[in-house]
Amino acid sequence: MIQRLAGKVILLSGWRRAGLAVLMGALASFALPPYDFFAVCLVSFPVLVWLIDGAVDNAGAGPIRRLLPAAAIGWWFGFGYFVFGLWWIGNALLVDAENFAWAIPFAIFGLPAFLAFFYALATALARLFWSDGIGRVLALAFGFGIAEWLRSFVLTGFPWNAIGYAAMPVPVLMQSSVITGLLAMNVLAVIVFAMPALLVDRRDIKTGLALVILLVSAHVGYGVYRLSTAPIEAKGPQVRIVQPSIAQDLKWEATARKDIFAKYLAMTSEAPKDGKPRPQVIIWPETSVPYILTKAPEALKGIADTLQDGQVLLAGAIRVEEPGGGEEPLYYNSIFAIDSNGEITGAADKVHLVPFGEYLPFEKMLRRFGVNEVVEMPGGFTAAASRRSLPVTDAFNVLPLICYEAIFPAEMSYQGPPAAAIVNVTNDAWYGDTPGPYQHFRQAQLRAVEQGLPLVRAANNGLSGVVDPYGRIIDALALNAVGVVDAAVPAKAQLPLGEAARRYQFWVVICLVLIASLAYFLRRRTRVG
Incomplete structure (x- = not known):
């Protein structure tokens, strides 16, 4: 037959x-x-x-x-x-x-x-x-x-x-x-x-x-x-992932900004459930802050009033640089680290931008035909020159990955102190209730295994969760759910091959x-x- x-x-x-x-x-x-x-x-x-x-x-x-x-x-x-x-x-x-x-x-x-x-x-x-x-x-x-x-x-x-x-x-x-x-x-x-x-x-x-x-x-x-033979060890800080499921068409509506920001603050300040300890690190998704933080002191004050002493917020937001001299400002898709005093203690910019989404290839030619990038910024977003680990606390540094940066296994190298975890912030609300968010989560999950690092993933509408360095989901929220995940960051895993050997896996x-x-x-x- x-x-x-x-x-x-x-x-x-x-x-x-x-x-x-x-x-x-x-x-x-x-x-x-x-x-x-x-x-x-x-x-x-x-x-x-x-x-x-x-x-x-x-x-x-x-x-x-x-x-x-x-x-x-x-x-x-x-x-x-x-x-x-x-x-x-x-x-x-x-x-x-x-x-x-x-x-x-x-x-x-x-x-x-x-x-x-x-x-x-x-x-x-x-x-x-x-x-x-x-x-x-x-x-x-x-x-x-x-x-x-x-x-x-x-x-x-x-x-x-x-x-x-x-x-x-x-x-x-x-x-x-x-x-x-x-x-x-x-x-x-x-x-x-x-x-x-x-x-x-x-x-x-x-x-x-x-x-x-x-x-x-x-x-x-x-x-x-x-x-x-893999233990489940929680050696990192207690984290809270905030998943508000904000509708994409509301995110940048001027009339909705205050309500969106208030929702993030309220979910951040919720008391932990089931006897869990107070989170030390709170994580908001990609472009969660509906303001330019460096130009919105009232937003930083709201964060300071919400965070308890010693807490740190990692928030996805747009960062702007103004070179002066008549040059156009530069916009970055970033993660900010903000302490309980409302001070920005660090930032990491996205390195690998989405073509047609965050910038326009062949910009001059395509703009003549009325083509714009989906996330429209004057001149599009600017990519960071290199990836660096982001210090969160004295003993906790993370590898920051914004949105689809998590799909590139060859781009996981970084400068700076060794990372104890991957933090992936994203906004998959663009894609609704489709296979896209599930595929995105799976690829981030594999990066955790390949790097031997736990994954802490904050997505606006999901899938958000904490994954150990063996790909096991510690806790997560379903797609389009509204809520928080409180969990301790698992310990790193020992990889069987060194970085040099892993470079040649494919070619062998x-x-x-x-x-x-x-x-x-x-x-x-x-x-x-």
Whole structure:
């Protein structure tokens, strides 16, 4: 039966071939949060292999044109994957529909169409040394590994929903990331997901089965071992995360600012429940303060009146620098540290800004056509030159990540004193009740595991919570809930690999897979010759 199905897939042509590729990409997206049904990849990737099997070369054409049929399959697969995985981005444009509704088709279909070119590259690279049996599975894993690596930095990068996340839906399956990193996990996940394709001709089936058993056993076994030996220790300060769930269309309404600010202050001053101690650190989400703090002494006084002695507030707010001399002011998306006297003791600015959201690429050209960034500031936001740890108390420094900075595993390095925790502030109210906030939380959760640091995450409408350095959720609030999380910050975890070794995780794996796939490719050519 499987042989007959694979034969039909291989022989498909035209719109049926493209349509099936889109369908398989869409199916694979259900392996992502909030669904986490990773088993769908065991269907979508084998079908992708069979579609590439049937991607007939353009005989007599140049080397690039000969790869186009395989690249087209990858593009259609990627288009389905990213449309169904990222459709919720269009929801952000409904907040100011009068000005941005025209751009919704570009968000829902344009961005996926662009990202799909990375997967077109993946299948084209795989087709370069496509063979039979396990060789073609390894070639596909190599192609996807390179594509996801490029997606992590090309045009500032957007590694959202990398394939490897499908293999890490729960903490026990997240622990391998401290050995492999996300980039290498992308490669290994594709090997496992695509291996059922061997059930058709059964060539190398024993080798493939052995490899899958080895990878899955190591993945699960290491997770079980690491969690069984991982203590839950609370060595950091008691924190309070405030989640007010302010509607996005109200956040910057002048008439609503006082009420919003009063709500934050009231939730900050609530007495702890269930006998928990008074929080030492309070955390508000991204751009929670509806004022420019350095120009609003009354806001700082309100904070001072609310905080008790020794408490510190970490609040997301806009910071402004005025260079003078007639130059335009510079605006930063920042986290402020404010003590109980209402004094700003430190600040951290966002390093990695969102294109079209916080700044406008090719600004002069696009503004001529009436295009503006979604979060409109005069000249857009300015990015910080580097990331630094943020001192909160004498014994507690944090790694500050603002919004989607948490999706970039390669950008976790920082200057300054060692951090005891990651603090991620965000505002996902832009995306409403969609998969977006769940996907965002999962990626931040993985950064905690990879860095061996607990995560304290404050999101305007969720998901907010405290996560230990093994990815286990200590306490959290549901999406769109209104409330606070009071919890002690867990201790850091010891990582099995040093920072230098972790830099080469991906390249060791990708080179091994490339060598193995080339060996199968050359074996096939020798056999055919």
